[in-house]
Amino acid sequence: MHHHQASHPDYGTGKKKLGIYIFGLICCSILTLIAFGIVMVNQFSRWEVFTVIYSAACIQFLVQVICFLRLNTQTEQGKINVMSILFTGVILLSIIVGSLWIMSNVNYNLM
């Protein structure tokens, strides 16, 4: 058993299973079609469209990370990977939200 584990290093990227990949593909296709569909039919208010496409993007992000990147917390390596992606998330949040916040303030003060 020990030898078996040593001969299949997965680098914290999880087990490879066809079923999970197909599930991921179907989910991503549906979410993509929903997002494009709601913009293309042009029937809904701006806020409804806004909410739907951003929710679809966030769900698709999670599906891709779990099904294709196979990020998991099963192994020590996997935990470190998850920690580093969370840390990157914090930095991204401060860069993007910070920029928008500062620039909208500047915009407001110059009006």
Add this chain to the structure above:
Amino acid sequence: MHSEAIAVHEHHHETDSVDVFGFWLYIMTDCILFGCLFATFLVLNFPGSPGPELKTYLKLSDVLLETFFLLASNFTFCLAILNLYQTKLFRVQLWLAISFLLGGSFIFMEVTEFAHLANEGFRWDVSGKASSFFTLVGTHGLHVSCGLVWILLMIMQLPLLKDVYVARRRMTYLGLFWNFLDIVWIFVFTIVYLMGAM
């Protein structure tokens, strides 16, 4: 002898894990690069900013097709990895070649789209909006092009790699990179194209 072989494998495993973690960190810094470009794009595309609107030149059906090319390419790459772990070399190469063709179609459509936009007057030098659009989408396209060259190199070097662990490690790098590019594309099509078309 047997325990020695295990020890070598274990050693392999540990250094490989550190190497893959290093590559993962590179991808995280790439995320920050894209984050900065997204922030620039959002700031320069604030409602009421000057310059021509992307909306008037955009064909959403083409973007939808591009999205599916990249998603399918991502999926076929996963199938290549699956076959690698079952040590079926020819199938790995076949799926990699299909991923290459799908990714190539994506780049072909994107370049055609850029040329079309530029001909219609939405050039990168007309406004801050247009510059940030071409920088963001172009950087993503450049990454995908590098990924395509990498897939070609991988197809050629796979039969030459005698050590199955080396092959798996290199495919893991490429897989992380290729999946990451598809994840960035989710946000590109949502923020740039879908928001731009509203």
